[in-house]
Amino acid sequence: MVSSGKKIKKCIECEGDVEITPLVENGIHFEGYKCQKCGHTIVTLDQMQRYEKARDLKKALPTKRKIVKIGNSLGFTLPSNLSKYGLEIGRKLEIRVIDESNIQITFL
């Protein structure tokens, strides 16, 4: 269920209290609201748009890349048509090691 409001304080079905809750859809993590009374999940238009932007980025990003040599460094390339998602030359990234075979890249 999508609400046009920016923030939700009450469930639009039962008027119960809602709390922000983490949601996962198609492997994409985003926030929504969950009614503490009836259990309905509600997302605002803003939350839905963030989810849709992430979903579109997921479609545009290749899932597998090969490490290549770039000058004296190692790297991997991304398609150049991702600027509409904010992935541009010069964009700063933060890289965190999650475990021995996973890293997390966050756009700053």
Ligand SMILES: [Zn+2]
């Ligand atoms: Zn409710």
